[in-house]
Amino acid sequence: MEYYSSNLIEEYLRTRKIPSTACSGCGLGMNHKVVIQAFKELGLKTADIIWGTSIGCAGRQTFATFKGDGFAGTHGRAYAIARGLRIALPPEKKIVLSVGDGDAFGIGLMHLIHSARVNADITVIVHDNLGYQSTGGQFGFTTPMGVKTDSSPYGMFEPNLMSEGMDVMHILKGAGATFLARHVVLADGAMAVESVKKAILNRGFSLVHMPHPCVTNFAMKHLGSRVPVEIFRWFKERTAPLGQEKPNTIWATGIWHDASNTRPEFSEVMWGATEKIRRTGAL
Amino acid sequence: MKRFLETGNFAIAEAAIIAGCRFFAGYPITPATELAESMSLRLPQVDGVYLQAEDECAAMHLCIGAALGGMKAMTATSGPGFILYADPFGWALGCEMPMVVLNSGRVGPVSGITGAPGQGEFYNTRYPTQGGNYESVVLAPNSAQEAMAMVIEAFYLSERLRMPVTVLADQLITDGWEDISIPETEEEMKEMGMRFWPRKFHPGPDFYPATDALDIPPVQMGKNTGGLCSDWTPTEQGYDIEEVEDHHKHAYRLIYKVRNNRELFAHHYEKKYMDDDPDLVVVSYGTPSRVVNTAVGRARSQGMKVGSLRLINLWPFPDEHFTRKAKYLAVELNWDGQLVREIQRAVPKDSDVHFLGICGDLPTNQDLLETFDKILKNQPLQRKGWEMEAW
Structure with a gap:
């Protein structure tokens, strides 16, 4: 098993879950590595982190990969579970959620927004494969316009969170998130590690949006090819750093919003109020 | 022992606190609103946290999170909110997470009549979530005083059986004003026939035995034991694998830990x-x-x-x-x-x-x-x- 014996894997991952059950050529593995790399560079141990996942490719493929404690929530609800867990856990424990786009921006968007509203100390990593790929490849709420999927056979035309100048990042910023970044790992992996580190260090709600290619369903339907290099190239052409966007740019990468450690954190607020009420009977 | 002329909602809040509940997440709904209100007043006084959720689905998920972190948690609602528990209820049953759910029945279907009693959730509390392959425990009191006792009992049963337990009340119980006696000490609790079980912690990770045994503590996050908890088939290692044989073992536990231990609660009639x-x-x-x-x-x-x-x-x-x-x-x-x-x-x-x-x-x-x-x-x-x- 020489191939798998890197320090990162031995330190943070359950080797029984390797190789991953993700399709060969899937971009999820690169994203996953970025997150683990950030743990390593921050000097975090498995004991410092609770690993939460959800449903879909991102949830299913990354659940139980992490050597430490981990949970998988029902579809879209990991943010509500994490908020409850945040109340129960000591503040030094980090909660990192590894979820997909349907989970975060579809079924779970309300819970996500409310987690941002209260600035709960949770780091959400959204592995965005541009739709519902584990159910065969239906469009999601970040699927680019015109893209053909199994449920948009004429091309994507229904407005979504990444069309007509809208961006899910604006919604989350408006909701009170204190750190927001977007990275396409195949284009700016090193920057992505830095952003995940900042996200974890922010004592508040952080989200790193990491779109990644799906070779099996997205690429096959839209590009007519399962050859990874085709979809990787398609992705790279549509990615540009923030401020250097081209007309065809879909994903502007970099730090979208950094207000790290500027708002009081959720569990601190709740326990602080509880402590004061218990002592004095009032706030 | 304290004696009050108060509502069932008030009594239930006090009962939850005596039973060790320090986390309540709820969403305002008649006729369980005053329970959330009571909890928002009382929990901070006893070092607990009250959260008002964005909906009932989130409320029970918040309870799951708190329970995963080792807290005794409770949520309360009426029929229209109870159906939004369906999602988290399945998770809590499957992951064997103890918590207490109160459903105060009003007149259905849908919003129906909010301020009148109904019993339309007899089957809904038996099948609160999808998929089957589980057994449910439901207690139905007929007074504010008994609602208090049954909430304490529900906390006890939920810990021993490692599952969510439902207390099915109705609008007259939660909204009605009655003469209520509340125990203040553990001795008084025992004298009044109430039972208490503390939250315990299982070191894991092999916490999914195919057994009907009682008193296996739940999984807890944050103890660095490699504890795993998911909505998929759990196995002895805690991994999710879609194997019918493994899932059968899992379902066996969910069904028979209740059926084979009915003596715990069958005397409630x-x-x-x-x-x-x-x-x-x-x-x-x-x-x-x-x-x-x-x-x-x-x-x-x-x-x-x-x-x-x-x-x-x-x-x-x-x-x-x-x-x-x-x-x-x-x-x-x-x-x-x-x-x-x-x-x-x-x-x-x-x-x-x-x-x-x-x-x-x-x-x-x-x-x-x-x-x-x-x-x-x-x-x-x-x-x-x-x-x-x-x-």
Whole structure:
């Protein structure tokens, strides 16, 4: 098993879950590595982190990969579970959620927004494969316009969170998130590690949006090819750093919003109020 | 012991706190709103946290999170919120996460009548989530005082059985004002017949035994034991693998840890005038049982051989009370007849089973006495409009 014996894997991952059950050529593995790399560079141990996942490719493929404690929530609800867990856990424990786009921006968007509203100390990593790929490849709420999927056979035309100048990042910023970044790992992996580190260090709600290619369903339907290099190239052409966007740019990468450690954190607020009420009977 | 003239909601909040609950997440809904209000007032005083969720689905997920972190948690709602628990309820059952859920019934379907009592969730509390392959534990008190006791009992059972336990009340119990005595110490709790079980922690990771054993503590996050908890098939290692054989073991535990340990809660029932094998057994639960008990007493004084069986432990359904061939009458706060179906299933073949349904209000003594009389005389039940239906 020489191939798998890197320090990162031995330190943070359950080797029984390797190789991953993700399709060969899937971009999820690169994203996953970025997150683990950030743990390593921050000097975090498995004991410092609770690993939460959800449903879909991102949830299913990354659940139980992490050597430490981990949970998988029902579809879209990991943010509500994490908020409850945040109340129960000591503040030094980090909660990192590894979820997909349907989970975060579809079924779970309300819970996500409310987690941002209260600035709960949770780091959400959204592995965005541009739709519902584990159910065969239906469009999601970040699927680019015109893209053909199994449920948009004429091309994507229904407005979504990444069309007509809208961006899910604006919604989350408006909701009170204190750190927001977007990275396409195949284009700016090193920057992505830095952003995940900042996200974890922010004592508040952080989200790193990491779109990644799906070779099996997205690429096959839209590009007519399962050859990874085709979809990787398609992705790279549509990615540009923030401020250097081209007309065809879909994903502007970099730090979208950094207000790290500027708002009081959720569990601190709740326990602080509880402590004061218990002592004095009032706030 | 403290004594109050207060609502059931108030009593339930105090009960949860005595049982060790330090986390409550809720969403305002009549008639359980005052419970959330009481919790928002009381929990910070006892080092607990009250959260108002964005919806009921989030409320129970917040409880899951707190329970995963080692806290005793509770949430409360009415029918329209209870259906939003379906998602987290399945998770809590599958991951065996102890917590207490209170459902205060009003008149359905949908929003229906908010400020009136109903019993439309008899089956809904048995099947609160999708998929089957689990057993549910439901307790149905008939007064504010008993609601308090049953919430404490629900916390006890949820810890020992490692599962969410539902207390099924109705609007009259949670909104009604009654004389309530609340224990203040553990000794007083014991004197009042209440049981307490602390939250314990299982080091894992092999915490999914295919056993019906009690007292296996739940998984906890943050202890760095490699504890895993997911909505997929758990195995001995905690990994998710889609294997029918493994899932069968999992389902076996979810079903039989309850069925094989029924002695824990099967004593929760009340029988009146049942010692002489009455000709007619009137079966009820919740607030209508209070009228039933009065009416049965009056019927006895009029020479009718009638008995009252009040169910407190609703699910798993206590079939053992229905082994005798007799006439049975189900009195329920609904017009469609739910409890009566279960009685029909449980009674010996060719038993005579009847249904008296009223919703949004309680039956009157006169209604009940007339019905008893007709059933005993083998006369057809008169249809008053459509609320009285021969079953």
